[in-house]
Amino acid sequence: DTGVSQNPRHKITKRGQNVTFRCDPISEHNRLYWYRQTLGQGPEFLTYFQNEAQLEKSRLLSDRFSAERPKGSFSTLEIQRTEQGDSAMYLCASSLGMGNEQFFGPGTRLTVL
Amino acid sequence: AQKITQTQPGMFVQEKEAVTLDCTYDTSDQSYGLFWYKQPSSGEMIFLIYQGSYDEQNATEGRYSLNFQKARKSANLVISASQLGDSAMYFCAMRLWGEFGNEKLTFGTGTRLTIIP
Numbered sequence: 470d471t472g473v474s475q476n477p478r479h480k481i482t483k484r485g486q487n488v489t490f491r492c493d494p495i496s497e498h499n500r501l502y503w504y505r506q507t508l509g510q511g512p513e514f515l516t517y518f519q520n521e522a523q524l525e526k527s528r529l530l531s532d533r534f535s536a537e538r539p540k541g542s543f544s545t546l547e548i549q550r551t552e553q554g555d556s557a558m559y560l561c562a563s564s565l566g567m568g569n570e571q572f573f574g575p576g577t578r579l580t581v582l
Numbered sequence: 583a584q585k586i587t588q589t590q591p592g593m594f595v596q597e598k599e600a601v602t603l604d605c606t607y608d609t610s611d612q613s614y615g616l617f618w619y620k621q622p623s624s625g626e627m628i629f630l631i632y633q634g635s636y637d638e639q640n641a642t643e644g645r646y647s648l649n650f651q652k653a654r655k656s657a658n659l660v661i662s663a664s665q666l667g668d669s670a671m672y673f674c675a676m677r678l679w680g681e682f683g684n685e686k687l688t689f690g691t692g693t694r695l696t697i698i699p
Contacts, residue, residue, distance in 0.1 A: 502687075504687075509691070511586075511673050511691055512627070512687070514687065524684060525684045558625060562627075564685070567685065568615075568685075570629050571629075571685070573619075574626065576626065
């Protein structure tokens, strides 16, 4: 399967714990996006990478959130000191250059107890 | 501000009938793109169809067509001959070109489509 993959698919954690998610984009795609989707809503943009550079972050991305794409391939999204409001589906998408569609991964569903 | 509005939270359609899912958008940009994605219960977002703001013809992809009315700022999805497998959430999204080549998508709240056998 050469699509976008995300791990883990599900994560349950206690409030205050740190969690890290991984996204592996389609191999030749240089653009990578993170979105967050809460229940009953459409996905909301969190951050964007072009190769290894993080070029834009949404105001939704508080200081507790950090994302990296160290070698311009896979990306990680870390949430520190999780809160119940962080419970959501975290979606990763990748695309090849400007003007091309974004391909989404299956998402990581986070539940904070 | 850029915004996508989907006014139908849920729709029920008989199998084999055609269905139209509504989408209106708001932007002051002249150059933008409009997408429809399908999200089954498994969670992944599946790309269905794309319309560029300068495209004069309505986009079509198999059973999907996009009814693009630029003056009305609407981009409705039409599914012909619906099938049971079409039951899912459907999201309309708009792509704008930001700084550094960012093409972030702004999504609507979605329409849950249920196909009745």
